[in-house]
Amino acid sequence: MNMIRPNDSGPRTIVVAGGAGFVGSHLCENLLQQGHRVICVDSFLTGTEANVEPLSNFAGFRLIRQDVAEPLDPGEPVDEIYNLASPASPPHYQADPVHTMMTNVVGTARLLDLASAHEARFLQASTSEIYGDPEQHPQREDYLGHVNCTGTRACYDEGKRAAEALCYDYARTRGLDVRVARIFNTYGPRMRPDDGRIVSNMIVQALAGEPLTVYGTGKQTRSFCFVSDLVDGLMALMNVSAAPDAPVNLGNPQEFSIAELASQVRDLIPSGSQIVHRPLPEDDPKRRRPDISRAKELLGWSPKVSLDRGLPETASWFALHLGHGPIPQTN
Numbered sequence: 001m002n003m004i005r006p007n008d009s010g011p012r013t014i015v016v017a018g019g020a021g022f023v024g025s026h027l028c029e030n031l032l033q034q035g036h037r038v039i040c041v042d043s044f045l046t047g048t049e050a051n052v053e054p055l056s057n058f059a060g061f062r063l064i065r066q067d068v069a070e071p072l073d074p075g076e077p078v079d080e081i082y083n084l085a086s087p088a089s090p091p092h093y094q095a096d097p098v099h100t101m102m103t104n105v106v107g108t109a110r111l112l113d114l115a116s117a118h119e120a121r122f123l124q125a126s127t128s129e130i131y132g133d134p135e136q137h138p139q140r141e142d143y144l145g146h147v148n149c150t151g152t153r154a155c156y157d158e159g160k161r162a163a164e165a166l167c168y169d170y171a172r173t174r175g176l177d178v179r180v181a182r183i184f185n186t187y188g189p190r191m192r193p194d195d196g197r198i199v200s201n202m203i204v205q206a207l208a209g210e211p212l213t214v215y216g217t218g219k220q221t222r223s224f225c226f227v228s229d230l231v232d233g234l235m236a237l238m239n240v241s242a243a244p245d246a247p248v249n250l251g252n253p254q255e256f257s258i259a260e261l262a263s264q265v266r267d268l269i270p271s272g273s274q275i276v277h278r279p280l281p282e283d284d285p286k287r288r289r290p291d292i293s294r295a296k297e298l299l300g301w302s303p304k305v306s307l308d309r310g311l312p313e314t315a316s317w318f319a320l321h322l323g324h325g326p327i328p329q330t331n
């Protein structure tokens with residue numbers, strides 16, 4: 001759908017569901033800096049007060065503390081909705097799997113209803129997890145995936161797949177303008193130290209001089225996108241005038257094994273941490289790398305920040321945040 005909105009060039013009122021989280025707080029900040037009004041809707045399941053506190057300095061910021069699966073009344077007209085509300089780290093989304101599924105299915109349906117009522121544009125934060133343990137590499141958007149629908153990751157993977165289905169059904173049946181971003185592993189400042197994902201785990205472990213936990217052999221791969229690049233991509237997808245008729249991968253195609261990441265963290269934070277191996281979690285994908293041709297073509301977007309640059313920035317943020325001294329410089 002290609003709709004010209006009356007206030008396309010001016011300030012807009014934008015709901016960011018999940019705005020108190022890692023990615024959501026960076027997105028809120030960018031939108032506020034561009035002069036938009038932002039209504040952050042968050043239950044603080046995994047988001048933090050510290051993430052939203054600086055946003056309160058902007059006059060255009062409002063916070064609604066609630067679960068997205070409950071009916072939502074923003075009390076004012078809304079132009080755009082970004083739906084980022086869902087725990088994203090495996091330990092967090094597996095802690096209450098039924099709630100994770102309901103957040104992604106019922107919560108997304110509620111937000112799509114809100115978008116319909118306000119004729120607002122809707123952007124869904126989907127995930128590379130919808131490809132499961134992929135048999136195609138790198139992953140293109142037309143790959144239909146290889147997901148275990150009864151395993152311990154299913155609450156998230158299948159919840160996000162159902163959410164995508166809902167988005168396109170609302171587009172087809174109600175004429176809603178929807179955009180779906182399939183986000184690949186993203187890291188950066190404001191991840192929680194206890195988030196449980198690989199980059200935060202290893203940085204926190206190295207800063208504490210504790211062993212770095214590698215699950216399985218460490219030969220499995222991921223491709224790591226710095227958060228500022230992802231936020232640029234999400235905003236480019238929301239702002240492109242013609243909604244793409246299919247999902248768009250957003251991620252950094254530079255692929256690393258988990259063992260390579262561990263050695264980069266050890267080089268960066270020389271605290272003598274050893275590497276210990278722990279069991280590989282169930283259904284852990286073996287390889288993951290986005291094909292971002294579609295994002296390049298439709299949005300003119302590609303990531304700018306390599307791991308060489310993003311990892312030190314993230315490590316410095318954690319060092320400051322956790323009260324460690326500056327990280328010693330290595331050659």
Ligand code: NAD
Pocket residue numbers: 017018019020021022023024041042043044045046047048066067068069083084085086087088089103107125126127128182183184185186187
């Ligand atoms: P996060 O856990 O830091 O943020 C999620 C936010 O959603 C939190 O503030 C949390 O409190 C909120 N939330 C969760 N359930 C809610 C509910 N039922 N009602 C209201 N608020 C709720 O995770 P993140 O890394 O910032 O991820 C943001 C979004 O991007 C998620 O939807 C995630 O699935 C998607 N994503 C992230 C990555 C990544 O690597 N960071 C990769 C793929 C997809």
Ligand code: UDP
Pocket residue numbers: 089090185196197198199201202213214215216220222258280281284285
């Ligand atoms: N991983 C690891 N050690 C950790 C945390 C994660 O080896 O302390 C592995 C995990 O098994 C997976 C990869 O790192 O193979 C990425 O895990 P993460 O939880 O960050 O993201 P996802 O599995 O959702 O891609």
